Amino acid sequence: MKIHDWFDGPYPARVRIALAEKGLLSRVEFISVNLWTGEHKTPDFLAINYSGTLPVLELHDGTLIAECTAITQYLDVLDGYPTLTGQTPLERGLIHMMTKRAEIEFLDAVSVYFHHATAGLGPQVELYQNPEWGFRMRDKAVRGMRYFDSLLEHRRFVAGDAFSMGDIAVLGGMIFAALVKLPVPDECTALQAWYARMQERPSLREWHSMVERGAPQN
């Protein structure tokens, strides 16, 4: 399998953490797509992913799967023992809901803030910016942090009592927030404590060491 991504991107992090959780990193070849030069908006890459975003999973037969949630679902059921997306109908429903909520209320909002109200990926890539929208989304992301903090006051993990794709989606939001220097409010102590606990997982350690190694040379 190949993963088209960028080594320290927050959305790519979601799939890299999922791969590490599933013990699948050694079965994957990473293809570097440079976001900072706009490689993801070239016709060649748009033929791989119409949305012009990373990551994308490419299977041996050439099938392409984009969208972190879809990729994670695929990887999770490969071995027949899903650990990230739930096993019972209830678990699957709750995990999918929390993953989507983490995207809408937090991660995607940080991303819009980055692309619209900061320099983003630079003038060559950011061809349209709407700072007012970006700042609104920054405020939405902070509200999202408060929401997840309130959940984590009463449960150990985002979607209940086990680590899941929902935790990984919130981790994506935290990773993106740190990149854009958007602080977590001091009073969000449950969110901060959960984030600190997450750092102890082998998958997070593996992700940090991949980031330290930098971009692979294609």
Ligand code: GTS
């Ligand atoms: N909904 C998509 C998913 O879940 O995969 C969003 C993917 C996404 O926005 N990826 C970012 C991207 O391609 C990668 S990163 O910012 O996390 O590194 N952004 C580039 C752009 O121009 O939007």
